[in-house]
Amino acid sequence: MAFGGPLTITTPDDTQIVITRQFDAPRHLVFACYTQPALIRRWLNGAEGWIMTVCEFEPRVGGKYRYEWKAPSGYVMGMGGVIREISPVDRVVSAELFDEDWTGGETVSVLDFDEASGRTTLVNTITYASKDARDGALQTPMAEGMEHGYKKLDDVLIELA
């Protein structure tokens, strides 16, 4: 993994995380990979060694979704939510809640799919109920089962500069 790659993660204000990523595919495919359970479970399978045990997604307004992952230790992490807005192939808005309520209330996730020259830019804006919830989210889902090897400070500063 190299810094400055196509993935950017920013915290534009106290309660938000914005994830931006480009894909070398038209947006109808990226949209499908986010909204069809058979495709979702092919890639959103959690941290290394984890398996996705539940993957449900009803792509309609008011539709529900539910994901569960199982860690090698047997620990199960689950989350679910409701689709508030879905506009193929450019936008999905959902309200989500993890089973273990470390996010301190409802989280709103907006997915925007933008296509140019056959490439898609995905912007996922996640708004948490509070600052603490946002900061807590940055610790999870890697709190369990992943090693916390801190990069050398120099690497960190190169990324920040």
Next chain:
Amino acid sequence: MPTPAALDATFQALADPTRRAILARLAMGEASVMELAEPFAMSQPAISKHLKVLENAGLISRGRDAQRRPCKLEAAPLAEATGWLIEYRKFWEQQFGQLDDLLDELKRLEALAGKN
């Protein structure tokens, strides 16, 4: 693990590009306020204000020397805050890497089906 309040102070301190530039400069070694102000089109009091925010967040410390009071980078809070960001980023890199593979496969299927 840092407390949410400590993490907050760190994130807030890092939210400003001038303060990040100051940290990058301090990564190369200690510097006085005057030395830090040099590369920026900013007055010394303005730089001092930024230094106060960084000091309160525990990201820098100031030397005892009354004249110079050199600033020094304190690595721990930064490593803690960005360590989490790095882990978060690693997680998504991994997921998106898998999504890239899946998208390649779907593109091939579409091409085969003549839908492109």
